[in-house]
Amino acid sequence: MKILVVEDNERMARFVTKGLKEAGHTTDHAENGRDGLFLAVSERYDVIIMDRMLPGNIDGLAIIDALRKADNHTPILILSALGDVDERIKGLRAGGDDYLTKPFAFGELLARIDVLSRRRRQDATQTTLEVGDLRIDLLARKVWRGARAIQLQPREFKLLEYLVRHAGQVVTRTMLLENVWDYHFDPETNVVDVHISKLRQKIEVDTEPQLLRTVRNAGYMISAEPPSGAD
Amino acid sequence: MARVIRSSATTLAIGYVLLGFTALVLFAAPLRYAWLATIDDFRVELLQEDSQRLAHVFDLRGPAALASFIDERVNMQIAGERMLLFVDPAGRPLAGNEPAWPRSIPTRAGSYTLPVTINGRQKTVAMVLTALPGGYRLLVGRDVDRFAPIEQRFWYGLAGAVAVLTVAGLIGALLIRRALLARIHGIQQTVAAIMRGDLSHRLEVRSSGDELDTLAQTINRLLEQIEQLVHGIANVSNSIAHDLRTPLAELRSRLEELALTRPPPEEAFAEVDAAVTDVDGVIRIFNALLRLAEIDAGLRRSNFVQTDVTELVAKAAEFYLPAAELKRHTLTFRDPGPVPARCDPVLLAQAINNLIDNSLKFVAAGGHIEIDVVPGEDSVAVVVADDGPGIPEADRPRAAQRFFRGDASRGTPGVGLGLSLVEAIAKLHGGSLVLTDNHPGLRAQMIIGRGAALAAAA
Numbered sequence: 001m002k003i004l005v006v007e008d009n010e011r012m013a014r015f016v017t018k019g020l021k022e023a024g025h026t027t028d029h030a031e032n033g034r035d036g037l038f039l040a041v042s043e044r045y046d047v048i049i050m051d052r053m054l055p056g057n058i059d060g061l062a063i064i065d066a067l068r069k070a071d072n073h074t075p076i077l078i079l080s081a082l083g084d085v086d087e088r089i090k091g092l093r094a095g096g097d098d099y100l101t102k103p104f105a106f107g108e109l110l111a112r113i114d115v116l117s118r119r120r121r122q123d124a125t126q127t128t129l130e131v132g133d134l135r136i137d138l139l140a141r142k143v144w145r146g147a148r149a150i151q152l153q154p155r156e157f158k159l160l161e162y163l164v165r166h167a168g169q170v171v172t173r174t175m176l177l178e179n180v181w182d183y184h185f186d187p188e189t190n191v192v193d194v195h196i197s198k199l200r201q202k203i204e205v206d207t208e209p210q211l212l213r214t215v216r217n218a219g220y221m222i223s224a225e226p227p228s229g230a231d
Numbered sequence: 232m233a234r235v236i237r238s239s240a241t242t243l244a245i246g247y248v249l250l251g252f253t254a255l256v257l258f259a260a261p262l263r264y265a266w267l268a269t270i271d272d273f274r275v276e277l278l279q280e281d282s283q284r285l286a287h288v289f290d291l292r293g294p295a296a297l298a299s300f301i302d303e304r305v306n307m308q309i310a311g312e313r314m315l316l317f318v319d320p321a322g323r324p325l326a327g328n329e330p331a332w333p334r335s336i337p338t339r340a341g342s343y344t345l346p347v348t349i350n351g352r353q354k355t356v357a358m359v360l361t362a363l364p365g366g367y368r369l370l371v372g373r374d375v376d377r378f379a380p381i382e383q384r385f386w387y388g389l390a391g392a393v394a395v396l397t398v399a400g401l402i403g404a405l406l407i408r409r410a411l412l413a414r415i416h417g418i419q420q421t422v423a424a425i426m427r428g429d430l431s432h433r434l435e436v437r438s439s440g441d442e443l444d445t446l447a448q449t450i451n452r453l454l455e456q457i458e459q460l461v462h463g464i465a466n467v468s469n470s471i472a473h474d475l476r477t478p479l480a481e482l483r484s485r486l487e488e489l490a491l492t493r494p495p496p497e498e499a500f501a502e503v504d505a506a507v508t509d510v511d512g513v514i515r516i517f518n519a520l521l522r523l524a525e526i527d528a529g530l531r532r533s534n535f536v537q538t539d540v541t542e543l544v545a546k547a548a549e550f551y552l553p554a555a556e557l558k559r560h561t562l563t564f565r566d567p568g569p570v571p572a573r574c575d576p577v578l579l580a581q582a583i584n585n586l587i588d589n590s591l592k593f594v595a596a597g598g599h600i601e602i603d604v605v606p607g608e609d610s611v612a613v614v615v616a617d618d619g620p621g622i623p624e625a626d627r628p629r630a631a632q633r634f635f636r637g638d639a640s641r642g643t644p645g646v647g648l649g650l651s652l653v654e655a656i657a658k659l660h661g662g663s664l665v666l667t668d669n670h671p672g673l674r675a676q677m678i679i680g681r682g683a684a685l686a687a688a689a
Contacts (some may be wrong), residue, residue, distance in 0.1 A: 085577055103514055182551060185581045188588050194554040
């Protein structure tokens with residue numbers, strides 16, 4: 001993927017670009033809003049990572065606003081030290097697609113970028129989702145593993161749907177909390193893990209091949225293929 | 232500053248006296264006008280009656296009889312201050328106390344008030360001229376100046392009233408000024424003390440309940456809020472200084488040890504991972520403190536929306552159910568039906584989750600956790616009761632304090648901010664956190680206002 005990083009802090013920018021390169025992406029870096037805007041409109045990117053407070057007192061939101069007004073719909077992840085829920089809402093309203101608060105775990109950033117870049121390809125009219133032999137009927141709200149029907153609670157269904165919609169991508173605990181439960185805080189106990197293991201018990205019975213995997217230091221991923229080394 | 236206040240108090244005093252004068256003038260002017268008009272009318276009426284009586288004599292008995300009648304009256308001094316003159320058609324005086332028809336007086340019938348020279352003295356005379364049959368004319372008049380003493384008395388009365396008003400006004404104004412300055416002085420002293428940094432001072436509120444008292448009460452409420460905010464900030468700074476120092480010190484020693492001992496890569500990476508976990512812990516504390524500060528400052532009241540509290544609690548209960556089952560807890564939630572309230576759903580969800588999280592952490596496996604929503608008239612209580620170790624009565628008042636960790640919480644995850652956050656959120660919603668004994672266990676009751684109380688507080 002080609003990713004633009006607009007970030008004035010040199011160390012932070014190096015950390016992000018280096019990590020992205022290691023994950024197999026190509027990156028451009030702009031250290032101020034003017035350059036960032038210029039690059040964003042002159043090149044095609046899969047994702048833009050935008051800091052909020054940039055030199056010259058430019059708020060990254062102003063750049064996002066300018067881009068959206070110019071009919072540029074590149075997915076944008078806002079990276080900010082302003083972590084308040086209100087700030088988050090402000091960022092998303094300005095046209096950002098996701099919001100991550102500094103400091104952050106790199107795995108979280110990577111997972112979110114992955115999800116953002118593929119969001120555009122999602123077909124909203126889809127009525128069934130499939131991963132391997134797991135099939136979800138979104139209209140009837142029913143799930144099958146091969147010929148076996150699986151009974152799920154509404155929240156379990158939502159959890160599975162979110163995972164399957166992002167099949168092959170790492171989904172972090174925070175992303176699950178935000179998207180499945182709409183919770184914007186971290187519980188002190190490992191509640192999400194328990195939900196996942198419960199779901200796993202339902203979708204992986206006996207000798208059925210593993211679908212839902214735990215990705216160390218990052219989160220979870222649902223995928224039909226066994227995990228490869230990279231990606 | 233002092234001069235402005237003094238001059239404004241003086242202005243008030245002067246204004247008070249001037250207002251009194253204006254009122255007096257406005258009162259006296261129409262009175263005097265009405266009084267004069269009445270007297271004038273009455274005087275003319277008397278003169279007209281007199282003229283009619285004389286004209287009647289003329290009609291019955293002729294000019295000679297009238298002349299002798301008038302002369303008789305003049306000689307008997309009955310006329311007194313009256314001016315009488317009876318002339319023939321040629322204008323020659325036939326009778327009366329005037330030697331001739333005064334030149335300044337018109338000859339046409341009617342009533343007049345004119346200055347006339349009588350015996351060489353200028354006088355204002357009210358008079359009635361009557362034209363009698365055959366060209367005879369009759370003049371009956373009266374010296375107006377005779378009423379001067381009455382008018383004088385009016386003026387004396389008015390002057391007296393002005394004097395009384397001035398004295399009373401000045402005394403009143405001085406008293407007002409003194410009282411006002413005394414109270415403003417009090418306010419100034421209090422404000423000066425507050426500016427010196429002592430936020431505990433409050434304005435004096437008297438029992439009279441007047442406007443200044445209302446103002447003082449409002450200012451006192453303002454001061455209370457400011458004091459609370461300042462204390463909140465001070466608390467947070469203290470907490471940050473105290474409780475971030477410990478994990479930061481740990482982190483620092485870990486990194487320093489790594490730098491000094493240069494262990495093999497495998498071991499070094501494990502240490503680095505541990506260091507990252509340490510940092511995450513610091514960030515977690517930091518975030519919790521920031522959120523607490525934000526809640527304490529009352530900044531989030533703008534996010535209040537109509538929300539169903541039951542729905543939030545039901546969702547939280549459902550969220551924790553698998554984790555509870557894993558520890559073989561019995562988690563029960565009784566649904567009382569929708570309980571709408573005006574609240575911040577994000578914060579309230581966090582508070583509810585913190586309470587359940589707390590129970591889940593402390594209750595030994597196989598315990599019971601009961602969650603209830605108890606709607607009241609204008610408040611609603613979210614109750615989380617467990618049969619865990621509970622909190623000893625002595626510790627309960629401190630349980631919601633920042634970073635307080637009871638004996639039971641040693642060795643459990645968390646930083647000791649959970650209940651502080653719940654209490655702060657309850658307070659933001661015009662409520663409180665009540666911790667009681669569940670015999671055994673802890674019964675945590677978070678009470679929040681449903682909106683009516685908040686509307687008044689906002």
